[in-house]
Amino acid sequence: MKLVQETPFRFRIERQAPMRVPGVVFVSRDLMPEEQALQQIVNVATLPGIVGASYGMPDLHWGYGFPIGGVAATDVSAGGVVSPGGVGFDISCGVRLLAADLHREGLVPVMDRLMDDLDAATPRGLGGGGVWRLPGPAQLDRVLREGACFAVRAGHGEARDLDRCEDQGAVAGADPGQVGTRAVERGLLQVGSLGSGNHFLEVQAVEEIYDEAVAAAFGLRLGQVCVMIHCGSRGLGHQICTDHVRAMDKAMIDYGIGVPDRQLACVPVDSPEGRGYLGAMAAAANYGRANRQLLAEAARRAFRQVAGAALALVYDVSHNLAKVEEHDGRRLCVHRKGATRALPPHHPDLPADLAPFGQPVFIPGTMGTASYVLTGVPGGHAFHSTCHGAGRVQSRHQAARSTSGRELRARLEGRGIAVRGSSWRGLAEEKPDAYKDVDAVVAASVGAGLCRMVARLVPLGVVKG
DNA sequence: ATGTCC
Numbered sequence: 001m002k003l004v005q006e007t008p009f010r011f012r013i014e015r016q017a018p019m020r021v022p023g024v025v026f027v028s029r030d031l032m033p034e035e036q037a038l039q040q041i042v043n044v045a046t047l048p049g050i051v052g053a054s055y056g057m058p059d060l061h062w063g064y065g066f067p068i069g070g071v072a073a074t075d076v077s078a079g080g081v082v083s084p085g086g087v088g089f090d091i092s093c094g095v096r097l098l099a100a101d102l103h104r105e106g107l108v109p110v111m112d113r114l115m116d117d118l119d120a121a122t123p124r125g126l127g128g129g130g131v132w133r134l135p136g137p138a139q140l141d142r143v144l145r146e147g148a149c150f151a152v153r154a155g156h157g158e159a160r161d162l163d164r165c166e167d168q169g170a171v172a173g174a175d176p177g178q179v180g181t182r183a184v185e186r187g188l189l190q191v192g193s194l195g196s197g198n199h200f201l202e203v204q205a206v207e208e209i210y211d212e213a214v215a216a217a218f219g220l221r222l223g224q225v226c227v228m229i230h231c232g233s234r235g236l237g238h239q240i241c242t243d244h245v246r247a248m249d250k251a252m253i254d255y256g257i258g259v260p261d262r263q264l265a266c267v268p269v270d271s272p273e274g275r276g277y278l279g280a281m282a283a284a285a286n287y288g289r290a291n292r293q294l295l296a297e298a299a300r301r302a303f304r305q306v307a308g309a310a311l312a313l314v315y316d317v318s319h320n321l322a323k324v325e326e327h328d329g330r331r332l333c334v335h336r337k338g339a340t341r342a343l344p345p346h347h348p349d350l351p352a353d354l355a356p357f358g359q360p361v362f363i364p365g366t367m368g369t370a371s372y373v374l375t376g377v378p379g380g381h382a383f384h385s386t387c388h389g390a391g392r393v394q395s396r397h398q399a400a401r402s403t404s405g406r407e408l409r410a411r412l413e414g415r416g417i418a419v420r421g422s423s424w425r426g427l428a429e430e431k432p433d434a435y436k437d438v439d440a441v442v443a444a445s446v447g448a449g450l451c452r453m454v455a456r457l458v459p460l461g462v463v464k465g
Numbered sequence: 466a467t468g469t470c471c
Contacts, residue, residue: 064466090466127468186468197466238467320466396469 001042005029009058009448013038018260019045025056026381026448031440033060033067033391040067043260047072048268049080051332055382057339058444059391059436064088065263068338069391071382076269076324076331081257082277083266084248086335087322089241091281092288093199093232094166094318095362097373098296098311099218100225100303104205104460107225110306111418114203115461117302119420122201122295124194124465127235131192131294140188144176147286148316151293161296163351165289165316166341171323174286175279179236180243183280187236187287192294196426198389199231199465200364201295203418204371204457214375214454217357218314226457227299227311228371229292230364231465232320237284244277269324269333278322285321292316314373315360317341319388327383334383342376342386342451361451364389365438367419367430367462368412372442374451386450387442390435399434400425418461427464 002014011032013023023041027033037060044066045054051073060069065085074080107114123130134140142150148169151157162169179187194201206224209215220226233240248265251273257266267273296313303309319340324333343350343359350359358375365371369390376384405424408431412419421427445451 088466093466195466199466232466235467242467 001038009444013042015045021045021050021053023056024053025060026444026450027056027058027060028444031058031436031444034062036062037067041070043264044070044072046260047074047081047083047264047266048257049074049078051075057385057387058448059338059387059389059441061391063337065261066335066337069387070337071335071339071385073327073332073334073383074269076333079268080333081266082269082274082322082333083264083335084241084245084277085263085265086337087281088320088337089238090232090320091237091241092285092318093320094288094292094316095364096229096292096296096316097314097362098227098299099220099314100227100309100311102225102307102309103223104225107307107460111461114302114306115418115420117306118201118299118463121298121302122194122463123192124196125422126196128190128193130190131298134188134191137184140184141176143191143290144179144283144286145174146170147289148293151290156297157293161293161313164313166318169289171282171285173279174282176283178276178280179240179283183236183239183243186239190234190236192291193234194231194295194465195234196422196465198430201299201463202228202459203461204228204459206455207370207458208456210453210455214357217354218360218373218454219312220314220373220455228362228364228457229295231291231295233284233288233291236287240280240284244280248273248277281322285318288318289316317361325383332383336385338388339385340388342374342380342384344376344378344380344384361386363387363438363442366390366432366435367464368415368417368432368459369438371457372438372453373455373457374442375454377449377452380450382450387445390438390441392434393436394434396429399431400428403428403431417459419464421464430464
């Protein structure tokens with residue numbers, strides 16, 4: 001593999017057969033990922049119909065088929081493919097940020113009670129029940145088609161929330177008929193739950209503002225209390241990915257498609273299997289949005305009761321999704337896996353009041369480190385995409401071996417960060433040093449011209465999945 | 466990420 005540094009934050013992997021396009025990785029030398037992740041960029045570059053380049057974001061690391069932090073677009077009318085590995089198992093995993101009408105000083109006297117209420121109001125952990133007990137598949141069908149809109153229609157939220165969600169709260173084209181019975185069974189029990197792993201609900205404070213005008217437009221000011229929710233589509237999305245990878249693995253033979261890694265199973269976007277996956281994926285995306293909407297409502301109740309404060313939605317955006325988008329007059333299937341859409345100012349898909357400022361992007365740090373609010377920039381690369389988080393450097397196993405959950409919690413609480421966990425093991429697996437430095441990832445993203453900084457948020461309390 | 470293997 002021939003890696004050429006083009007700028008301080010951009011490396012090119014020269015195209016050589018069977019690559020159809022070059023690789024472009026937006027990293028600094030310090031953030032250069034393991035060889036396996038770069039090899040995955042190369043593998044993705046061989047996919048039928050891929051255009052531009054196979055991209056890697058600054059938080060790039062090894063994943064299932066595609067790297068996490070990978071962006072790839074295929075030309076639908078030129079036999080371009082869709083690959084479930086380009087979205088990942090946690091379909092539509094994403095982040096929502098809410099801003100409280102409250103300064104962090106006002107929170108101090110009620111913080112313990114607030115954290116206890118959020119702890120009780122946030123279903124989480126492996127398996128388990130959600131905040132909604134769906135009576136049956138008919139109700140789930142509406143969640144899958146209508147996403148956050150269904151939650152709001154059912155009284156869980158305000159109309160304005162939907163203006164501040166990607167796709168106004170529901171991805172079009174959801175096809176519940178493509179969601180298997182097992183995915184349905186798993187989905188019925190988990191609507192409105194956080195999950196586990198790196199998913200969390202965090203109470204944060206705005207510590208620094210880099211762009212006053214954009215921050216004000218997003219509804220953010222210095223010292224303000226915020227709530228960040230990071231979660232996905234739970235077992236439902238996972239099962240959909242499993243089912244459709246299996247189906248494509250068989251079907252791709254009929255389309256004469258060969259890939260260097262079986263985990264890159266794919267079929268043309270414009271095929272029954274391709275449309276089937278995208279329909280099921282959209283349904284999972286809507287499930288994820290309903291999930292975040294319901295969790296946000298639970299947080300609103302706690303804030304209202306304990307602090308008399310209201311929470312306004314800043315935005316809700318996914319970082320694991322494939323979307324058919326128009327770029328330079330072509331219909332492209334843009335896969336973003338561990339990569340966040342970052343629309344530039346004046347993009348037609350932005351809500352009117354945000355149009356001059358670009359799309360809000362949220363980068364969750366790890367427990368105990370900062371999170372960032374970013375915005376899209378004109379001329380953004382990689383089909384308007386940027387990073388999504390810190391990115392792991394240690395496996396879960398490595399992380400849990402070197403730290404205990406109790407020790408970690410004591411360390412965080414010693415620094416004034418309240419912790420409400422769901423399992424000690426899960427807590428240990430998420431220790432901050434298991435991740436890259438989120439400050440460096442964001443600096444590289446800005447340096448590479450993928451986005452710009454709006455605000456930095458610090459954790460006050462974390463409800464951990 | 467995930468009822469961490471049907």
